[in-house]
Amino acid sequence: MNYVLLLLGFVLLIKGADIFVDGASIIAKKLGIPSVIVGLTIVSLGTSAPELAVSLISGINGNNEIAIGNVIGSNIFNILIVLGATAVISPLIIKKSNIKSDFIINTLVTIFLFIVTFDSLLSIKNNYISRLDGLILVFICLSYIIFLIIKTKNNHGSEEVSAEISEEIINANIFIKIITMIIGVSGIIIGGNLVVSSATNIAYLLGMSEKLVGLxxxxxxxxxxxxxxxxxxxxxxxxxxxxGNVLGSNIFNIVLILGLSSLINPIPVNASLFIDFIVLILINLFIGILIFINKNRDKKLSRIEGIILVCLYVAYMLFIIKRN
Structure with missing residues (x-):
């Protein structure tokens, strides 16, 4: 039953986030907010909604290892599996100029989180992400959103609603869209509760740590x-x-999700996660080398490189399962 509830929780999380993003996007466009800004803010935040719900609920319930493990594990998964599997299916042509600033921000916030978490290498047994750290992370999140909006306006200017969706927007009933957004948020909250409770039960039944379940x-x-x-x-x-989806999601996972979670409850960090932080930083740098090592304007992330990323994730999974 725990596995059924876990699956049901994931379905509610994903569908709830999809419904929420759809409703929010239509309302924003109907109010005249450019769709490119909607994509960079509402949609990016929407794809991180499952992580946000799970981490916040974990923090409230005191399951802090699931909260921190969820973010670190998600970011590693996003880089190695999301980018890797995507490149295997369809090699990615990456325009360096479009992602350079987001890559730098993603790397810097990852290193910053590592520093504030393990601020004393001589005493890594008692570390936590404090409320002050959380406040700083939330401030960085707000600054990043403002940066995205300014960058978008500078690059694209004001954007008109496209003809193919204008009719849908004109005919959209804001009241109904608000109702669907409420339904979406409800799905996210209920799904988050189911995922946290069922995953915790599975951990106890299988002798797994909450940290491993989160990762x-x-x-x-x-x-x-x-x-x-x-x-x-x-x-x-x-x-x-x-x-962009991977980089944006990873940034929001750290600055928004861990920021808000640690504001609710300071998050104790298990000493063994020191290695997982290092892994996350190293694969960020590895991706940077793959993308920016040559001087060409564009970088093609090939199928071979995608397979390498997927294999690295499999190796990481085997390592943390054996470690548990």
């Missing part, structure tokens, strides 16, 4: 929206969306 089962489940979005985008030739 594996929960992290993979809550990253499904990013996986589906990136694969579909790559198949349609929207390579910028595929890579």
């Amino acid at each position: 594996t089962i929960v992290a993979i489940g809550t990253s499904l929206p990013e996986l589906v979005t990136s694969i579909v985008a790559a198949i349609k030739g929207e390579n910028d969306i595929a890579i």
